[in-house]
Amino acid sequence: MSTPGVLSPLEKEKHLAAAAALRWVRDGMLIGLGTGSTAAYFITELGAAVRAGQLRVQATATSLASETLAREAGIPLVEPRRGLRFDLTVDGADEIDSQLRLVKGGGGALLREKVIATASDYLLIIADSSKAVPQLGRFPLPLEVVPFALPWVMDATAALGGAPVLRRDKHNPAQLAHSDQGNLLVDCHFEQLTEPEQLAGQLQAIPGVVDHGLFLGLARAALVAHGEQVLVLRA
Numbered sequence: 001m002s003t004p005g006v007l008s009p010l011e012k013e014k015h016l017a018a019a020a021a022l023r024w025v026r027d028g029m030l031i032g033l034g035t036g037s038t039a040a041y042f043i044t045e046l047g048a049a050v051r052a053g054q055l056r057v058q059a060t061a062t063s064l065a066s067e068t069l070a071r072e073a074g075i076p077l078v079e080p081r082r083g084l085r086f087d088l089t090v091d092g093a094d095e096i097d098s099q100l101r102l103v104k105g106g107g108g109a110l111l112r113e114k115v116i117a118t119a120s121d122y123l124l125i126i127a128d129s130s131k132a133v134p135q136l137g138r139f140p141l142p143l144e145v146v147p148f149a150l151p152w153v154m155d156a157t158a159a160l161g162g163a164p165v166l167r168r169d170k171h172n173p174a175q176l177a178h179s180d181q182g183n184l185l186v187d188c189h190f191e192q193l194t195e196p197e198q199l200a201g202q203l204q205a206i207p208g209v210v211d212h213g214l215f216l217g218l219a220r221a222a223l224v225a226h227g228e229q230v231l232v233l234r235a
């Protein structure tokens, strides 16, 4: 495990969980690479193992940012194609409950993340302790939305109690945030997600919603770091 410089306690936990995920990787695997700061630690660790000749893997990334990072880290990349399945995908999450239901998309990559997660035999989530929650819903639920449909998606999600907010670019708040597909991102502030399965169906049924950040029945295990310890949660 590489040792990054001075890290905050949460960053240390992210790094610890990411480094622990390397133990799930086997030689020859095809790996899905997640997006976000925790996934970035994993990509860096995996790249170091590849460059050192300890592991031979191929990978596909869930965002342009992760793709750039993976390329810089020396991880061989494969393009999407029919029949491609991933042995393992390692990704972060914004919230994880005890049934390993997830809220994802804080980094705006929810669509590609769900595509790759669904094409994976094993989705492993890596997270710091702040992500494990008794109930989903504190973190706003992201949606990827086709620009033309935005006004009606705002109306429909407001009617569901989602208090939708159009996401702005975090580096330039005068601009709207866009996904890698050029779509808009809407963050829905439901107070609590008591029925995530029902809500997932309602959101998916809104024309113009490309996808939502609820990942249900996809994660097989989660590595959640608490201080110096990494807990393994299984579905």
Ligand code: 5RP
Pocket (backbone or CB within 6 Å): 034, 035, 036, 037, 038, 039, 091, 092, 093, 094, 103, 104, 105, 106, 107, 108, 109, 110, 113
């Ligand atoms: C990006 C995601 C990320 O996995 C999620 O936002 C967690 O990010 P981080 O590891 O930076 O806390 O879903 O779309």
